[in-house]
Amino acid sequence: MSTGSVKSETSSLNVYSKERNVVIKKIENVIISDAIKTNGPNIMDGLTFLDGIFSNSISVCFFDPQYRGIMDKMKYGNEGVSRQIERSQLSQMSEEVISEFIQEIGRVLIPSGHLFLWVDKFHLCQGVSSWLKDTDLSIVDLITWDKGKIGMGYRTRRKTEYLVVIQKLPIKAKGIWTKHNIPDVWTEKIVGKIHPHQKPLELQKALIEAVTNEGEYVIDPCAGSYNVMEACKQINRIFIGSDLRNPYQENGTN
Ligand SMILES: C[S@@+](CC[C@H](N)C(=O)[O-])C[C@H]1O[C@@H](n2cnc3c(N)ncnc32)[C@H](O)[C@@H]1O
Numbered sequence: 103m104s105t106g107s108v109k110s111e112t113s114s115l116n117v118y119s120k121e122r123n124v125v126i127k128k129i130e131n132v133i134i135s136d137a138i139k140t141n142g143p144n145i146m147d148g149l150t151f152l153d154g155i156f157s158n159s160i161s162v163c164f165f166d167p168q169y170r171g172i173m174d175k176m177k178y179g180n181e182g183v184s185r186q187i188e189r190s191q192l193s194q195m196s197e198e199v200i201s202e203f204i205q206e207i208g209r210v211l212i213p214s215g216h217l218f219l220w221v222d223k224f225h226l227c228q229g230v231s232s233w234l235k236d237t238d239l240s241i242v243d244l245i246t247w248d249k250g251k252i253g254m255g256y257r258t259r260r261k262t263e264y265l266v267v268i269q270k271l272p273i274k275a276k277g278i279w280t281k282h283n284i285p286d287v288w289t290e291k292i293v294g295k296i297h298p299h300q301k302p303l304e305l306q307k308a309l310i311e312a313v314t315n316e317g318e319y320v321i322d323p324c325a326g327s328y329n330v331m332e333a334c335k336q337i338n339r340i341f342i343g344s345d346l347r348n349p350y351q352e353n354g355t356n
Pocket residue numbers: 146147148149166167168169192193194195297299300301302323324325326327328329330344345346347
């Protein structure tokens with residue numbers, strides 16, 4: 103029951119099969135630390151959080167780093183004064199810290215598990231391969247999120263963000279990815295915004311359904327609005343996540 107491994111009899115399935123052949127772990131084989139609770143906010147550093155998770159135990163991780171890069175590119179140097187105040191209050195991550203997160207995510211994912219990594223257009227162009235160095239992770243797909251509204255920008259104005267689909271070895275879709283109607287350009291407006299970087303609930307829900315069965319584990323070490331948690335609640339997956347801040351307390355909504 104608790105092997106967390108991918109069954110070998112996937113060869114009888116078609117690559118477009120809706121059947122998922124993964125054996126999931128029990129909760130006591132996933133969380134090491136008593137400080138971490140499931141299906142609720144954990145206010146802690148994401149690396150400490152990941153350290154409290156067993157290796158090879160988690161089916162899916164969403165990671166949406168707090169990049170410094172985009173603010174530098176967009177010259178938001180004055181954000182603390184009058185613009186981008188909300189964004190500037192969030193802790194920024196260096197490239198080294200992002201790499202450390204990805205190393206740890208690679209460790210905790212089950213074989214053939216997925217990392218959904220949010221990137222902006224600058225990281226997309228410059229590439230994220232260096233973050234995957236010395237891991238068992240490979241890029242397998244890309245989704246463009248059309249936010250359905252025009253944002254900021256001195257040349258073109260931003261309307262999209264990107265989700266890099268990354269899989270832990272062994273790379274396979276058969277018996278692992280079970281939902282075959284997700285387009286690689288996804289339009290969704292954010293509803294009920296409680297975080298400046300909130301990501302689309304319905305897209306995240308569709309992706310979770312594609313690569314987990316009910317009862318499997320989904321993590322988000324920098325959960326922000328915790329809408330990956332909301333997605334998990336709606337489709338009966340187990341969420342475990344952390345952030346340095348608790349948006350529910352800050353917004354007085356919980
Ligand atoms: C880009 S936002 C995530 C938004 C989230 N995906 C959503 O849909 O709401 C990044 C988050 O990372 C958090 N953060 C920054 N450094 C962190 C760290 N070391 N550990 C945990 N969270 C961190 C910030 O507080 C921020 O909420």
